[in-house]
Amino acid sequence: MSTERVPIILLTGFLGAGKTTWLNRLLREPGYANTAVVINELGAVGIDHQLVRLASDQITVLENGCLCCVMNGELIDTLRELYLKRVKDEIPEFERVLIETTGLADPSPVIGMLSRDAFLDTYYRFDGVLTLVDATHGMTTLDAHFEAVNQVAMADRVALTKRDLADDALALDTLGARIRQINPGIEVADARALAPAELINGVQRRPGVGSDARRWLAADRFAAVKGIGGVAPPPSPGGQHDGRVQSFCVVFDEPVQRDNLRAALEMLCAFRGEHLLRVKGIVHAIGHQQPLVVHAVQHTLYPIETLDAWPDDDRRTRLVFIERDLDAEFIRLTLQSFVQAGDGVFGKA
Numbered sequence: 001m002s003t004e005r006v007p008i009i010l011l012t013g014f015l016g017a018g019k020t021t022w023l024n025r026l027l028r029e030p031g032y033a034n035t036a037v038v039i040n041e042l043g044a045v046g047i048d049h050q051l052v053r054l055a056s057d058q059i060t061v062l063e064n065g066c067l068c069c070v071m072n073g074e075l076i077d078t079l080r081e082l083y084l085k086r087v088k089d090e091i092p093e094f095e096r097v098l099i100e101t102t103g104l105a106d107p108s109p110v111i112g113m114l115s116r117d118a119f120l121d122t123y124y125r126f127d128g129v130l131t132l133v134d135a136t137h138g139m140t141t142l143d144a145h146f147e148a149v150n151q152v153a154m155a156d157r158v159a160l161t162k163r164d165l166a167d168d169a170l171a172l173d174t175l176g177a178r179i180r181q182i183n184p185g186i187e188v189a190d191a192r193a194l195a196p197a198e199l200i201n202g203v204q205r206r207p208g209v210g211s212d213a214r215r216w217l218a219a220d221r222f223a224a225v226k227g228i229g230g231v232a233p234p235p236s237p238g239g240q241h242d243g244r245v246q247s248f249c250v251v252f253d254e255p256v257q258r259d260n261l262r263a264a265l266e267m268l269c270a271f272r273g274e275h276l277l278r279v280k281g282i283v284h285a286i287g288h289q290q291p292l293v294v295h296a297v298q299h300t301l302y303p304i305e306t307l308d309a310w311p312d313d314d315r316r317t318r319l320v321f322i323e324r325d326l327d328a329e330f331i332r333l334t335l336q337s338f339v340q341a342g343d344g345v346f347g348k349a
Helices: 019-028 075-087 108-116 118-123 138-144 146-153 169-182 196-201 211-217 258-275 328-339
Strands: 006-013 035-040 051-054 059-062 067-071 096-100 124-134 157-161 188-190 224-226 245-252 276-283 292-297 317-324
Touching (some): 019 196, 035 075, 075 096, 108 292, 118 124, 124 146, 138 146, 138 169, 211 276, 258 292, 258 317, 258 328
Parallel strands (some): 124 157
Antiparallel strands (some): 059 067, 276 292, 276 317
8 A cells, every 4th residue: 555645636616616527527537546535415426437335334436446435524534534444455545535515615624624634634635726617607606605706715726617608708708817816826727628637637735846836826916015115905806705805915025034934924824814715925034045935724834845946036035815804904014023023033044
C-alpha cells in the first residue's frame, strides 16, 4: 500500500449545477477508477454504475473499482473509516478522494475540517475546490443565493456546465465576468470542452514554482492597495449578494519582517476568521532571498512555505484577500500596524 498522503478534491456547486452528471463522467475515465467518492447525507446517490458489493453499511464498491461512501456522520469520522479500512484491506486501495457537497452547502466548514484535523493532515492532502456553475441559470442563482456566491469565492477552479444549452454568448461572457469579479484569481473553464481529469488537474490550492506560482497568486487581477498609506477599494458592484464579498491585494514595496506579518495574519484568522474566505500571498521577508508563501482560509493559517525561486521579477510582498462582510480598511490597517512594528515586538525573523 502506498504511504503517500491521499489527495482530496472538494466538488461544490449549487442545486442543478450538474455535479452528479460530471462526477459520472469522471469515474468512467480509466485513470480515475481508484477513486473514493464521499457524498454527504443530503445528497442523492446518483452514481450510475452497477453496484457490485457492499464493503460496509456505508461504503459501496462500484464495478470499476471506485468506492462510493454516503456520509451519515461527521466527515472526519468518514475519512478515518475509509483510510483504516484501506489499511486493513477491507476495501480496495484508493488513490484519491472526491467529496461532493450538497447544492446548498457552504464549503467553508468542510475546508476547515480538512485543514485542522491532525489525522487527516497526516494521511490525506487537501488539493482544493472545484466549483461547477450552471451556465443557463448561473446569474439568477448568484442573485438569489449567497451560498452560490460563497461557493465561487472559495473555489480554486470554476467550470461552467450546460454551456450547450446556453446560446447567448453575451450572457455567458457576463456570467464569466461576474465569477471573476467575486474571485478575481479564478480561471473559468468549460466543463464539456475539458475532460473531467483535466479539470481536476487544474485545481491548484498551493503554488508550484515559476509561472505556476504566478498563476496561483494572480495578484494582477486584484485591485492593488498599498500597505503604507493606501486606500482600500469600495465594495464591488454586482448582484445583491456580491457586494458582501470584496477582493483586493495589499502590496508592500519594502521587505517585511516575517514574524510580524505572521502575527498579523494569526490575529486576523483568530478574531475575524469567519469573514476571511481566502488569503494567499508571496512575501519578500527580511533576511530571506527566496520568496515565502502564505495561505489561509478562515480561522486556519497554513504553515509558511518557501519557494525555490521568485515566479517573476516583482520582488514586492503581495497579499491577496477575498473577504465577506468585513471592512477592507481594517485589514489594511492591521497589517500596516504589525509590519511597521519594531523587531523587538515579535522577535527577529
